[in-house]
Structure formats: structure tokens, C-alpha cells
Amino acid sequence: xxxxxxxxxxxxxxxxxxxxxxxxxxxxxxxxxxxxxxxxxxxxxxxxxxxxxxxxxxxxxxxxxxxxxxxxxxxxxxxxxxxxxxxxxxxxxxxxxxxxxxxxxxxxxxxxxxxxxxxxxxxxxxxxxxxxxxxxxxxxxxxxxxxxxxxxxxxxxxxxxxxxxxxxxxxxxxxxxxxxxxxxxxxxxxxxxxxxxxxxxxxxxxxxxxxxxxxxxxxxxxxxxxxxxxxxxxxxxxxxxxxxxxxxxxxxxxxxxxxxxxxxxxxxxxxxxxxxxxxxxxxxxxxxxxxxxxxxxxxxxxxxxxxxxxxxxxxxxxxxxxxxxxxxxxxxxxxxxxxxxxxxxxxxxxxxxxxxxxxxxxxxxxxxxxxxx
Ligand code: SF4
Numbered sequence: 001x002x003x004x005x006x007x008x009x010x011x012x013x014x015x016x017x018x019x020x021x022x023x024x025x026x027x028x029x030x031x032x033x034x035x036x037x038x039x040x041x042x043x044x045x046x047x048x049x050x051x052x053x054x055x056x057x058x059x060x061x062x063x064x065x066x067x068x069x070x071x072x073x074x075x076x077x078x079x080x081x082x083x084x085x086x087x088x089x090x091x092x093x094x095x096x097x098x099x100x101x102x103x104x105x106x107x108x109x110x111x112x113x114x115x116x117x118x119x120x121x122x123x124x125x126x127x128x129x130x131x132x133x134x135x136x137x138x139x140x141x142x143x144x145x146x147x148x149x150x151x152x153x154x155x156x157x158x159x160x161x162x163x164x165x166x167x168x169x170x171x172x173x174x175x176x177x178x179x180x181x182x183x184x185x186x187x188x189x190x191x192x193x194x195x196x197x198x199x200x201x202x203x204x205x206x207x208x209x210x211x212x213x214x215x216x217x218x219x220x221x222x223x224x225x226x227x228x229x230x231x232x233x234x235x236x237x238x239x240x241x242x243x244x245x246x247x248x249x250x251x252x253x254x255x256x257x258x259x260x261x262x263x264x265x266x267x268x269x270x271x272x273x274x275x276x277x278x279x280x281x282x283x284x285x286x287x288x289x290x291x292x293x294x295x296x297x298x299x300x301x302x303x304x305x306x307x308x309x310x311x312x313x314x315x316x317x318x319x320x321x322x323x324x325x326x327x328x329x330x331x332x333x334x335x336x337x338x339x340x341x342x343x344x345x346x347x348x349x350x351x352x353x354x355x356x357x358x359x360x361x362x363x364x365x366x367x368x369x370x371x372x373x
Contacts, residue, residue: 005051005273006058006254007085009040009077010265011066012284015098019134019204020162022196024267024282025064035288036265037073041080043264043294048084050270051262056085058092060251062119067101071109078113087114092250094119094158099137102145107152117156117249118149119189125179129167134200139179146183158187158249163221165193166201166210173221181232186244188234189252190225192218219362226358239316239356239364256313266294275301303327307334308372315368320348320355337371 013033014025026032059081069077087093094117095110102120124130125139137145142159149157159180163173180188195202195212204210213221226236234242241252254261260273263280266287270278280287281295301309307330314321323331338354341347346360346367356364 005056005260005262006060006251007051007056007081008251008261008263008268009059009061009066009081010263010268010280011061011063011069012036012266012287013063013068014065015068015136016134019132019200020193020196022199023064026284028284030070032284032288033069033073036284037069037076037080039288039290039294040077040265042290044080044084046293047262047264050272051260053085056087056091058250058254059085059087059094059114060119061095061115063096065098065101066095067097067106071105074109075112082114092117094249094251096121097145099142099145102141102148104148107148107154110154111152116154117158118154119158119160120145121160122180123160123162124165124168124172125176126168126172129165129172132167133165143179143183146185155186156247157185158189159183159185161188161190162193163190163225164213164218166213168213168221170217170220170224174224177225177228181228184232186247187249188229188242189240190222190242191240192222222362226361235318237318239361253317256317258310258313275306277301303330304373311371312368315354315356315364315371318355320353323352323354333373334371341367341370 010024012025013036014027016027017025061077066074091114093114095115096119097106099120099122120142122142123133123135125142127138130138146157146159161176161180193213195205201210205212229236229242233244235245235248236242237248238252238256241249243249258273260271263270263278266280266284267282268280277299279297279299281297283295286295307326310325311321311334314325321334323334326334334354338347338349341360342349342354345357346363348355348357356367360367
């Protein structure tokens, strides 16, 4: 396996489930959290050699809801990490937090860990939509949580928003964006709502209890977001991600630039940076029962699949897809399929790099699918 790379730890606990979410998590209690920590430590020891454990550039603790682990167990996670891995001096260490879990006690716990970046799922500042989504927090709690972190000196904060939510209007989205910009945090991830199979929200869509927003409204929301974040000094460095200069997410960027990463925990994904992907099974029960390696699937990517992944990931970024990464045959296929999009201005081709134009971003999915095998 290619050495060096980041680490992702999946914490599969939520207090309750949001109706739109298809990430793997359970609402199991304390006893399962203890079992999970033991299994996680075991998996760390077993798999540490899959990356260069002596120089890890980024760690991301996500979920689920990592802050559903009580402080003592969060400390145990970091102890186990420090026993198994050594981070580069400037490593980015992110933890996802839920606004209503943010207390002075949590912040005090985090102070004793290497965490230097906070990712908070705000989703919207509309309380009625938060209730509809079955989110636990209110907009006020989100604002207070951000302030608590800022007061404690955590300036590297990323907030998540969702647009195209049922009940959301262009005006309410504008208020969300404006509210977020007044917080002046250095990073923002904004996702178009996706109706994922097997979620309560997708069932509501099938039953006609909610309706998708029109493409036109979705574009208006996205366009407003792009304009206002640009005016506020954010770089639009990936379709859904915006950052102040120098504060792009290293963890997210490693997914898009094909770096290897080690994913630990049930449901976590790993990549060797070349051709092997691994997915741990989404079962906490089986994860804690495993005596050796945890249940998982491994996939070896054929050259066409690797090309498709390159197109899919690189074209989402502002850096674009360098044709130098492609074999002569792939390059010729790519240029042939890109030609009509370059002609009508949806793709830009400069210095052997293909990039989405502003116009092209709105139809990125269809462009990406056209370029794939
Ligand atoms: S969105 Fe976050 S808090 Fe809500 S169910 Fe999914 S992982 Fe849990």
C-alpha cells in the first residue's frame, strides 16, 4: 500500500436520527459506546501499518455524532490515537460536533486533545425547518456553540448548511447565508438536499408529503451562495466547499486529490491511494464482535474505474482535472467527450487542465457523467 495519508474515524452514535440522513449511525446507549471504543482500539492496532503511521497529516473524527461520546471516552479515543500514530507538526485535526452538545465541559475536554478544527452541522438557521428535519438543536444553540468555540480560541471552524430543503424559500436561504457570513468562520460546506434511499424524507417524497424544490430555485440559491461567499473573501475550492485563503480542508482535499486514507470504525472507508478501496461494514454489532480484522469489503479498481473516479473527484474542484494524470487512451476519450462542453463554455481547457466554468457548475453532474466511461 502507498504510505502516508490521513485518518478518518467513524463514531456511529446519534442521540436521534435526522430524517434526511443516510450516514451509518445507531442510537445505542453507553454500554455500546464502551464496546465500540475497545473495538476501535483493536482496529487501530491491527491496521496502523496501512498508512505511514509516523507522519499523519490529518485526522477527522466524524459520524454519526462524535460528541455523543462522553468526555472520558473521547479522551480514550485520543489516547489510543497517540499510541498508534504520530502526526506531522502542522496536522489538521478535526472533530464534528452537534451544536447542542457544545458545553464548556466539552470544550475543556477538547483542549486536552490535538483537535484544532471544528466542523459543526448547522444545516439551517430556521427553527421550524430544523424541527421538521428532526435536528436536535435550535438556531440559537448553533450561534451560541460557535461563540463558545470562538471565545475558547478555536478559530478554525467549518459550518455545514443545506439548501433546497422542504419549506425553504429563496428569502429564508438568503437569511441563512447572511447569518453564516456574519459569524465570519473560515470554512463553509453547503450541500444541495439529496433524497437518499431508505430515509424517512425519501419516503415522504414518495408519498407526496414533501416536494423537491425546482431546479430553478436550487440554482438561484446556489448562485446567491457563490456570489455572497466570493464577496466575503471565500474561495470556492470545490463544488460544495468554500474557505478563506489557506484554510481549505486538508481532510476533504485528500479525498479529491486521490491521497490515501485510513478509515476506522463501522461504515468507514479507506483508500490506498492507488487502486484498492475498502469499506468497513455498517454494523456496530458485528464491529464490536470481531476478534481479528473487522468485517469489510475490498474493491480493486480497474483502470476504467480509476479514470471515472479521477473525473468525478477532480472536476468537482477549482483545480480541475489535469490531463497529464491520464493515459493516452483516457486522455483522447476525455477530450473527445469534453469537446462539446468546451465549445459551449461549460468546461474550460487551459494548460492541459479541464475545469468547470461558472455556467458548467450548474450542470456538473451531467458533464461528469458524459466524460466517464
Ligand atoms: S445528520 Fe448527523 S446527527 Fe443527524 S442522523 Fe445524520 S449523523 Fe446523526
